[in-house]
Amino acid sequence: MPALDALAAEFEPAGVSSVFVYTQEAHPGDNWPHHSGFEHKLDAARKFVDECSIHRPMLVDTLDGEVHRAYGALPNMSWIISRTGKILYKADWTDPRTIRQALEQIGYEIDEKRGGAHMTSYYMETLPQRPNSTEEFMQGLLDIGGPRSAHEFLDAIAAGPGGEQAVAQMREWVIARHEEKPTLPDSP
């Protein structure tokens, strides 16, 4: 179960709802190609729900990503919206840890208001960090998307100033894992 499903279930009794918006495939490949039409996108979303056991409502965006693009079109963002439609939380990467903090803050505000406190908003930005293992990311691209997803990601980095040299080691790593199917040293 994805981490946000657990969080959504935990905060649901407090009146928090949660949805997943299905976008374009971020790393199209042999297993999950780009969508050939809206019906294909709908089918892919249903397959995604089944394979990843997502329990939140799965909402499918238009083929050209009308809603996704309105929110900035990044591949794995999360947002929290208030009952009046105001943005309360905005992150360019989904991190259950800071979403939990934001939900606890929202719960605190509701409690204080119920207790009769006069509350006022203030504006804040933060720049949190998350663990990010290149190997696990590349392994995910290989396992989920397939070899093409992994190679096209490396192609994109290689198109930058560092050239193919910048990804030479990762390219070897991907080819070795694709052909030999070994497991990561730290996986069980």
Next chain:
Amino acid sequence: MNPEQYNYAHFPEDMQAADFSAFPNILHAGTDAPDGVLVNAATGAEERLSDYWSKGPLIIEFGSAT
């Protein structure tokens, strides 16, 4: 990302760099969230994001299988 580039068949060489660099400067906390119509994969029904947030705080995660 414009509608023509969206739903790309191959991962873009620019890695959506423009979208990532624009993100801190769009849709700030405290401003109105964009609403929109989406199709519920389970029911096939059209739903608005505001149908959800009008009942209480709403977490929206965007993503795909890959």
